[in-house]
Amino acid sequence: MSKLGPISHFRFPVSCDSLVLQGLRCEWGAGVLNLVSSLSHFLILTGHWKFNMAPHGKELSEDLKKRIVALHKDGLGYKKIAKTLKLSCSTVAKTIQRFNWTGSTQNRPRHGRPKKLSARAQRHIQRLSLGNRRMSAASIAAEVEGVGGQPVSAQTIRRTLHQIGLHGCRPRRKPLLKMMHKKARKQFAEDKQTKDMDYWNHVLWSDETKINLFGSDGVKRVWRQPGEEYKDKCVLPTVKHGGGSVMVWGCMSAAGTGELQFIEGTMNANMYCDILKQSMIPSLRRLGRRAVFQHDNDPKHTSKTTTALLKKLRVKVMDWPSMSPDLNPIEHLWGILKRKLEECKVSNIHQLRDVVMEEWKRTPVATCEALVNSMPKRVKAVLENDGGHTKY
Structure with a gap:
């Protein structure tokens, strides 16, 4: 046996x-x-x-x-x-x-290492991150450890948030919208949602912008390998006092770019009226009798002097909601212009002025037309977000 x-x-x-x-x-x-x-x-x-x-x-x-x-x-x-x-x-x-x-060729599910966090702890992490979107992973880890008594690393918090679809991203820079701004934007979108492209093609869009001599004020990125942080091609040159800049006023329509005017010193209502008479009126007349002029609600634009001049010249002015650069296609045209200027090597303000004017005149009509053609989508996006921010 x-x-x-x-x-x-x-x-x-x-x-x-x-x-x-x-x-x-x-x-x-x-x-x-x-x-x-x-x-x-x-x-x-x-x-x-x-x-x-x-x-x-x-x-x-x-x-x-x-x-x-x-x-x-x-x-x-x-x-x-x-x-x-x-x-x-x-x-x-x-x-x-x-x-x-x-009965199958597939492998059975394999059992990995048990998760350190329970389902309850994961829900707690999700509530913390959604309650305060700017809370760091280290702060969430400290909060979880204080409640449950279990030590958790910041990397574990990040992996948990990634699994539920939350990722650390750079926040978009947008104007501060109060409730009155959202209501005005929504009302504007409701009034314009039925307008066809013939209406938008007769709008003259205008705005001011600052152009720096050494690059823009935005965030820049470069491709580099470890140890290349201080190579000439991987650094962003800076100079004392910014190196100088120019302020410009410009306008555009679906027919192409209009006049571009350089601004000397601080612009007030009287200077703005001179720009309207010298640069805006010639560009507006090219669009015909149905032309509509657009500018934002800057105090210089809504002053009594400016309002009286526009009324005297019989200019149709579009009612514009405050804090709405995403509805103005010329904002994107400024971005295109500044990216082109970054490819040009200029060393002083005089060269910068010449290059700005040259690139402005070389802007293709198709670029302006494409930006204006996006207006129905911009209006729709404002309505869908109930007057809030859009991707534009």
């Missing part, structure tokens, strides 16, 4: 080495060994029996597994399949046997 007792004597999962060491091969008869062989094969396929073996090679792809099963169903044996696909017989046999037991 066997000294090992019944098979239930072993606790699963067990390893093949443990059975051999316990004298199974020596003590049991051939019939019992056949039974154990079949049972062990079943335990291997179902995952209850684990092998103490060296790491195996690259895992077979799903397509290759399906080809093995398909060839076996066609009547080919293990050796022929192995020779055809240039695999070992044992690999082919294990693939087919696993398919016979499980």
Whole structure:
């Protein structure tokens, strides 16, 4: 009689080495060994029996597994399949046997390391991040540790937030919109949503902007490798007092760019009226009798002097909601102009003026037309966001 007792004597999962060491091969008869062989094969396929073996090679792809099963169903044996696909017989046999037991060629879900955070802790992290969008991962980790008493790293917090779709991003810079601004923007969009492109093509858009001698005030990025932080091509040159800049007033329409006027010193209402008479009126007349003039609600634009001049010249002025640069297509034209200027090498203000004027006149009509054609989408975006910010 066997000294090992019944098979239930072993606790699963067990390893093949443990059975051999316990004298199974020596003590049991051939019939019992056949039974154990079949049972062990079943335990291997179902995952209850684990092998103490060296790491195996690259895992077979799903397509290759399906080809093995398909060839076996066609009547080919293990050796022929192995020779055809240039695999070992044992690999082919294990693939087919696993398919016979499980009915699929896919691997069972593997169990990784248990998550450090419970589902409750993950919900707490989500509430903290959504409640304060600017809260850092380190601050959230400290908060979670203070509540649950479990130490959590900032990287664990980041991974948890990534899993629920939250990522750390640079916030968009947008004007501060109060409730009255949102109502005005929504009212503007409701009034203009039925306007066709013929209306927008007769609008003269205007605005002022500052152009720096050494690049823009925005955030810049460069591609670099470790150790290249201070190479000339990877740094952003700066000079004392900014190196100088110019202020310009410009206008545009779907027909192309209009006049461009440089502003000397601080602009007041009287200077703005001179710009309107010298630069705006000639550009507006090119659009015909149905032309509409647009400018924002800057105090110089809404002053009594400016209002009286526009009324005297019989200029149709578009009612404009405050804090709405995203509705003015010339804002994007300024961005295009400044990116072109970054490619030009200028060393003083006089050269900057010449290059600005040259690039302004070279702006393609198609660029202006495309910007104006986006007005129906801009209006729709304002309505969809209930007067709030848009992507423009």
